[in-house]
Amino acid sequence: MLKIASAEFLQGVVDLRQLPKNELCEIVYIGRSNVGKSSLLNKMCNKKNLARTSTVPGKTREINYYIINNSFYFVDLPGYGYAKVPEQMRAGWKKLIEDFLKRGQPVALAMQLIDSRQEPTPLDLMMMDWLEYYEVPYLLVLTKSDKLPFSKLGKQIELYKDHFHSQLTEGCCRGIVPFSIISGDGRLELLKFIDSHFQTSPKKKKEAV
Ligand SMILES: Nc1nc2c(ncn2[C@@H]2O[C@H](COP(=O)(O)OP(=O)(O)OP(=O)(O)O)[C@@H](O)[C@H]2O)c(=O)[nH]1
Numbered sequence: 001m002l003k004i005a006s007a008e009f010l011q012g013v014v015d016l017r018q019l020p021k022n023e024l025c026e027i028v029y030i031g032r033s034n035v036g037k038s039s040l041l042n043k044m045c046n047k048k049n050l051a052r053t054s055t056v057p058g059k060t061r062e063i064n065y066y067i068i069n070n071s072f073y074f075v076d077l078p079g080y081g082y083a084k085v086p087e088q089m090r091a092g093w094k095k096l097i098e099d100f101l102k103r104g105q106p107v108a109l110a111m112q113l114i115d116s117r118q119e120p121t122p123l124d125l126m127m128m129d130w131l132e133y134y135e136v137p138y139l140l141v142l143t144k145s146d147k148l149p150f151s152k153l154g155k156q157i158e159l160y161k162d163h164f165h166s167q168l169t170e171g172c173c174r175g176i177v178p179f180s181i182i183s184g185d186g187r188l189e190l191l192k193f194i195d196s197h198f199q200t201s202p203k204k205k206k207e208a209v
């Protein structure tokens, strides 16, 4: 079982030329502002203040790199869908994310976060289309699962399974995982998925040949 022994902030990237030189395996976190990306990252690492969280949406504006166990990266992409963001910045975000996905290095695993109480937004669906297009394996992570009664959460998961049936069976979606920073729901499952996706990382592939 994968254990996170160390987690450190490495750098914030606003321009792809600033990407870390060391091409390690990347686990990428994606989702709209306020969905709980930074909170999830902290929970995964069992560190309270590794990634800054906020009640004010739109806090994370850069691609933030964290180095885990000195051997792979957690990458926190800037949140989207924040209404107060000027149009010009929104266009900048789109370009940054798409350039990030289509640069040479494949992403080992992406986590597409969606609030468990809500339906996916048009931008969530666009992100998932991009992940399918660039053939990035990803998980749908339903955040803040503690905010739903157990039976409602079960129903919501079933709805998501139905809705994304083709992505789950023929596409790149590897599963749907409820997550909560309060109950710890989903943490071990995500660690297992991360562990099993290291094999597909570029470094491992090169070493295997
Ligand atoms: N109840 C509950 N609240 C959560 C959970 N995860 C996050 N939150 C709360 O949701 C709010 C937003 O969380 P963040 O982690 O800052 O969200 P983010 O996606 O990083 O937001 P941006 O950086 O703006 O893109 C904070 O008030 C968190 O405490 C959860 O599992 N359960």
Ligand SMILES: [Mg+2]
Pocket: 037, 038, 039, 052, 053, 059, 060, 079
């Ligand atoms: Mg954040």
